[in-house]
Amino acid sequence: MKSLGLKRRFRIKNIFVFLVVLYFAFQFFSVFALLDLNNIKGVAKYYLENDIKDTESANVVTSIVVNYRGFDTLGEVTVLFLAATGLAAILSGERKKKRKKTPANAMLHYGSKPLLAIVVLFGAYIFIHGHLSPGGGFQGGTVIATGFLMMLLAFEGYEIKHGYVKWAESLAGLTFVTVGLFGLFLLGSFLANFLPLGKVGELFSAGVIPIIYVAVGFKVGSELTGLLDNMMGVVE
Amino acid sequence: MNIVIIVTVLCVLLMVIAAYFAIKTNDLISSVLASSVVSLMASILFLILHAPDVAMTEAAIGAGLSTFVFLIAIRKTERYEKHEEQ
Numbered sequence: 586m587k588s589l590g591l592k593r594r595f596r597i598k599n600i601f602v603f604l605v606v607l608y609f610a611f612q613f614f615s616v617f618a619l620l621d622l623n624n625i626k627g628v629a630k631y632y633l634e635n636d637i638k639d640t641e642s643a644n645v646v647t648s649i650v651v652n653y654r655g656f657d658t659l660g661e662v663t664v665l666f667l668a669a670t671g672l673a674a675i676l677s678g679e680r681k682k683k684r685k686k687t688p689a690n691a692m693l694h695y696g697s698k699p700l701l702a703i704v705v706l707f708g709a710y711i712f713i714h715g716h717l718s719p720g721g722g723f724q725g726g727t728v729i730a731t732g733f734l735m736m737l738l739a740f741e742g743y744e745i746k747h748g749y750v751k752w753a754e755s756l757a758g759l760t761f762v763t764v765g766l767f768g769l770f771l772l773g774s775f776l777a778n779f780l781p782l783g784k785v786g787e788l789f790s791a792g793v794i795p796i797i798y799v800a801v802g803f804k805v806g807s808e809l810t811g812l813l814d815n816m817m818g819v820v821e
Numbered sequence: 822m823n824i825v826i827i828v829t830v831l832c833v834l835l836m837v838i839a840a841y842f843a844i845k846t847n848d849l850i851s852s853v854l855a856s857s858v859v860s861l862m863a864s865i866l867f868l869i870l871h872a873p874d875v876a877m878t879e880a881a882i883g884a885g886l887s888t889f890v891f892l893i894a895i896r897k898t899e900r901y902e903k904h905e906e907q
Contacts, residue, residue, distance in 0.1 A: 607837050614833055644874075719873035719876075724874070727886055728881055731881065816894070
């Protein structure tokens, strides 16, 4: 009798917690719903009005991430690099162990090779067209890393060449910083847009934005691939 | 317009249910999959809110990659959460 009462009280508490969470979810949603998009002020207004004139990039988000706030993006990429390096350092003692050999099924085995090409192509498309359509370096890099994860799952003996990954990562980071320094020397501010801007909507437009986003795509892709390889390699 | 509101409400409901399930269940793999459902619904919400860039990031990282990182970590440790004796 006593334990039943305790159980019921526990269940009522659960329902109460659920209702509170639901209430906060709808409150959170209503904040977004009430956001007035016709009355934007301050910096956001400047970005929306002057984006085409300043950068000729069709995607305002990209021009904010890479051009107006490009230095922050460099910091973000560095944080990701440090996280991947830290994980590799933690797991380095166990690296030598082989993965457990469990053969993948036939679907994954035969389907993954042609799919890898399509997935990598799609990731490259996302970051090359970062200034024209939604998406960019981070999204494209993650898609590419997902493709390599599929290969790691499909083939038990699949090995990612660490030399290539390291080179791609280093060259991409170097490109980012070099482009930034060129801007500093030619126009007087780090990551300034020193290339001709072209016309909005074309592939070769928006100056340095596509170059930087391709570099970010390579860097994120190779970092996440290395991270996944580190994690997969440890299982005995 | 109406169908957008219906989809939004369904997404929010599913998010809340999945989040609650992720906290409550003892099976860590179910918990990780439920949190990936939360991310997927969040990416649909971002799309409805006209933020396709964020939606892509959320779908690729939140629903895709982080789920696999958690699954690999669980494979190396234990699948079921241990309950402390009360």
